[in-house]
Amino acid sequence: MARYIGAVCRICRREGEKLFIKGDRCYTEKCAIERRKYPPGQHGQGFKKLSDYGVQLREKQKVRKMYGLLEKQFRRYFYDADRAKGITGEVLLQLIESRLDTIVFRMGFAPNRRRARQLIGHGHILVNGKKVNLPSYSIKQGDLVEVKETSRNMAEIADSISKSEHRGLPGWVEVDIAHFQGKVLHIPSRDEIQLPVQEQLIVELYSK
Numbered sequence: 001m002a003r004y005i006g007a008v009c010r011i012c013r014r015e016g017e018k019l020f021i022k023g024d025r026c027y028t029e030k031c032a033i034e035r036r037k038y039p040p041g042q043h044g045q046g047f048k049k050l051s052d053y054g055v056q057l058r059e060k061q062k063v064r065k066m067y068g069l070l071e072k073q074f075r076r077y078f079y080d081a082d083r084a085k086g087i088t089g090e091v092l093l094q095l096i097e098s099r100l101d102t103i104v105f106r107m108g109f110a111p112n113r114r115r116a117r118q119l120i121g122h123g124h125i126l127v128n129g130k131k132v133n134l135p136s137y138s139i140k141q142g143d144l145v146e147v148k149e150t151s152r153n154m155a156e157i158a159d160s161i162s163k164s165e166h167r168g169l170p171g172w173v174e175v176d177i178a179h180f181q182g183k184v185l186h187i188p189s190r191d192e193i194q195l196p197v198q199e200q201l202i203v204e205l206y207s208k
Contacts, residue, residue, distance in 0.1 A: 056205035063197055067096050068113050073136070078206050089199030090190040097193055100127065101135035103145055107175050107182035108164025109157055124151040139184055146181030170194075 050058065064074045081092035096102065101116040104125055110116035117135040119125055125132060126146050127139070139145065147157055161177055169175055172192050175182040 053205075056201045059198055059201040060205050063093075063096075063195075063199075063202065066195070067099070067102065068117070069096070075206070078202070082206075087190075089203045092202065093190065093193050093195070093197070093199055094187055095138070097188055098139050099135065100125070100132060100137040100139055100145070103139045103173070103182075103184065106170055107145060107173055108161050108167065108169060108177075109145075109147055109180070109182075111156075111160045111163070115156070115160075119147075119151075119157070124148050124154070124157075141184055141186050143184050144181060145184070146179070152180045 060074070064071065069077075077095050078088075078092055081088050081095055084091045100120055101113050104110050104116040104119060105113045109125070110119055120135045120137075121133055123131050123133055124147060126148055127137065128144050131148070151157065157180070161180075164175075170188065170192060172185050172188045173182050174185055
């Protein structure tokens with residue numbers, strides 16, 4: 001499957017705000033957007049007013065890149081949200097937030113979503129006692145997510161867990177650090193998904 005292999009800090013600079021793609025580096029003064037708060041490229045410091053379409057597109061790109069999704073994947077999530085009951089924009093964020101790679105990241109087992117996908121793909125993560133190697137696997141209320149017992153001695157996982165208190169854990173998951181496992185208490189509401197996102201702009205973009 002296609003994947004982005006370029007410098008991820010350029011993504012944050014392009015969107016003009018921290019997307020926390022890099023992990024712990026985003027919380028330090030080494031974060032690229034802290035030093036250069038303008039888009040990358042030769043004309044990055046030039047002012048350019050966006051059209052309404054441009055604003056909507058940038059909002060969609062921001063969310064897509066934040067979660068590391070391809071356009072086809074993101075569009076599928078939107079169509080599923082559009083068919084579901086509830087407010088389309090909120091349901092869209094709930095569907096994406098319920099992905100296994102995001103849950104592993106939220107629970108602190110990985111420093112970022114990219115590394116969470118690698119852990120899942122390499123078989124280090126169990127869901128309800130069974131190995132799941134699909135990062136897009138949809139987690140439901142009450143599901144138990146844990147690090148496989150033979151993988152709990154990995155230094156990177158232990159380091160990420162130790163730093164998770166600094167990043168903060170969302171209230172809709174319950175994590176047992178001693179046993180390397182966490183439980184999804186409920187699917188997060190929009191208020192619990194603390195992202196600087198205007199999802200209505202994305203709805204407007206796809207509704208054209």
